[in-house]
Amino acid sequence: MTPRRPIGEITRGTTNPNRLRRVDNWLVHAYGPLLRAAVDPLVVDLGYGATPTTAVELRARLARVRPDVRVVGVEIDPARVAAAAPAADPPWLEFRRGGFELAGLRPVIVRALNVLRQYDEPAVAGAWATVGRHLAPGGVLVDGTCDELGRLGAWLTVTAAASTTQLTLAARLATLPRPAAFAERLPKALIHRNVPGEPIHALLTALDDAWLAAAPYATFGPRGRFAAAVAATRAAGWPIVHEPRRWRLGELSLPWPVPTGGS
Missing domain, CATH: 3.40.50.150 (Vaccinia Virus protein VP39)
Structure with missing residues (x-):
């Protein structure tokens, strides 16, 4: 049965075409x-x-x-x-x-x-x-x-x-300054955990370091550089799903929470 009063609070409601x-x-x-x-x-x-x-x-x-x-x-x-x-x-x-x-x-x-x-x-x-x-x-x-x-x-x-x-x-890789920028848009369950010692902080640090190391790939554009950074992060032990085509679109996924020993 649907409650008489919906559960939750009214949010700001900001939206834009194509935002999602x-x-x-x-x-x-x-x-x-x-x-x-x-x-x-x-x-x-x-x-x-x-x-x-x-x-x-x-x-x-x-x-x-x-x-x-x-x-x-x-x-x-x-x-x-x-x-x-x-x-x-x-x-x-x-x-x-x-x-x-x-x-x-x-x-x-x-x-x-x-x-x-x-x-x-x-x-x-x-x-x-x-x-x-x-x-x-x-x-x-x-x-x-x-x-x-x-x-x-x-x-x-x-x-x-x-x-x-x-x-x-x-x-959108053309406007991504570096992977550390993902910290600004983490879900509520993770944003306050982006501190040293937490897996999400370690993941973003690993991605950012790999992005800096992949600077030579900038010759191939941001897609090539990002894909190289993700591949390197995966090779370092992070269980990122092996989807190179998605990486070139600026996207990566991995199990969360990270399995023990996954990084």
Whole structure:
């Protein structure tokens, strides 16, 4: 039963067209098989913000792998739900009032970008647990943050049991000064842990050092240099998924938390 009052708080709601293109394209790549196999290909765009733009874009991108995918934008602010209504295209795209309880829905994927970053860190675990209880079997939550133009982002994949399984970093390489910049956009669960002695600090340091060492590859452009830096970081023991094509797009993923001995 859906609670009478949605669980959560109204966020700033800032959004821009194409802001979430990197995470959307990654969802197509990483979870296309999950969508194709789903009995009910339902996806929730949680906390879509002041305009429905990112929900509209999400539906269009996911439809490339599952034409009958249904996307529901869920917002806690009733004014935002009302404002989004003209963009609805039932049954493929709808908007409902709700929070971490997902308006009573049972989606296979929940995308929550730039939502929990606006909460206090202690609230993260509870939010993950609440979302997890409402996921479809085998479903996942993608919790992350990106900058206002979508050029730099990071997100965690979270299971129904509220456990993280993977961390992904993604950037527009033409504007990435160095991998240390990812620190600015870490999800709330990690940003305060970016200190010496913590795995996330060690990972970003290793990537940054590898980027500096890969300076000769700058001749081949930022894609070649970034791919070389990621390859070197992987060779040093970090369990980065071996996807050179994704590296050249400015993206890398690895299990998180890092397995013991993984770095």
